[in-house]
Amino acid sequence: MPLRILLVEDEPDLAESLVAVLEQQGHVVDHCSDGLSAWTLLSGDLARYELALVDWMVPQLSGVELCRRLRAAGFTVPVLLLTARDGTADRVEGLDAGADDYLSKPFAMEELLARVRALQRRHPGYREPQLQVGSYSLDPSRSELTVQAPTGAVRVPLSAKELQLLTYFMEHSGDILSGSRLRNQLWDLHQDPVSNVVAAQVRLLRRKLADHGLPSPITTVPSRGYRFDADATGSALQPS
Template identity: 75%
Template sequence: MRILLVEDEQELAGAVQTVLQHQGHVVDHCSDGLEGWTLLSGELASYELAIMDWMLPGLSGPELCRRARAAGLDLPVLLLTARAETADRVEGLDAGADDYLSKPFAMEELLARVRALQRRQPRYREPVLEVGPYRFDPQSGQLQVSSSDGVVTIPLAGKELQLMAYFLEHPGQIIPGSRLRNQLWDLHQDPVSNVVAAQVRLLRRKLAGHGLDSPIETVPSRGYRFHAQLPGEP
């Protein structure tokens, strides 16, 4: 996507811009709300997402968002702010923001919010994920696993689909259950719930039902790890 980042904290802006560019996005940055409005409203503007801070010189984030909506701009807007009170969140959303991220935040959470907003675009198609013998098309929900015996196709849906996509995006990494819960479940989910372990068991059962060993390893006290090779392969 082409993204406009309006953030006056230079160190944070540089970090966000670098992370987004590593994900393949084109990022234009400015540090002033009025300059942000000039870029958004320009005749050649073609932004697909705006990320803006709340407290900005010139125009605040909510004011900039209101101007954009009043002008008919319908691109998604992610508002960044250290103001975490419910009234502040309501004000930001009422101004026209699509999502709200409180500072300080993890870059991984920022990327997850960006992906969620990206999926709302009518022309967006999630990329096919390929790792080792595993090929997953989130659009169709089909996981294909290649082996010496041929290709096994497994339909996935709901949380199975989301979990598999997340594991394939992070192969070989130990992923804490808390991170999976925060990324894939409602923020109001019971923080001590075993919902992640239960869903991983269901996904393993789905794979076993198609004659496959699970590539998802439980790492005691640390989380889960997805192995990119089939069991028994080097």
């Protein structure tokens, strides 16, 4: 299941690498380089983060102080603390401050992803990798959608963004999702708020399904947004 992640890291090269690796796994990542900005994002309503990767030594508000502030305010977002301070006393201090896990620098990206998966499994909204809605089956581990069509199973390979979009739609099947809600959940905070990025991505996904001979389960609700309808039988290329 893709997560919305806040990365708090002030080393530009490391931050860039982490964002790239996490986005390759289908996650949506926002990045900030200081603790005060992270506190504003994690405690605000603009985005609902499901995981925070926090460096201990970021400026303005340290990672440990950020953890303490979050827990004191009652926020339960899982926090993975990243730091070069790897002594036992440091690990104890970080965990006592409210961090859920601790990863010492330097670390292998494979271990970071394993820690993310472990924290993901603890999340109340965690789902098994396979997501099934009607005749639509989504396999995030393979980035593939399988549709049981009258002529047999049709498999559709998905890009990272298509996987994110379909996962969110299928997890909220039947709900009307506004463009602004989709943009806030699935695109980073620097995306132009008046951009047509959501409509463009929906249009591309519909075209891909049409290329495989499939109708689109994503229907447009005029003036309100979109809805995932597993029983849809209309054209895949309906207006966005």
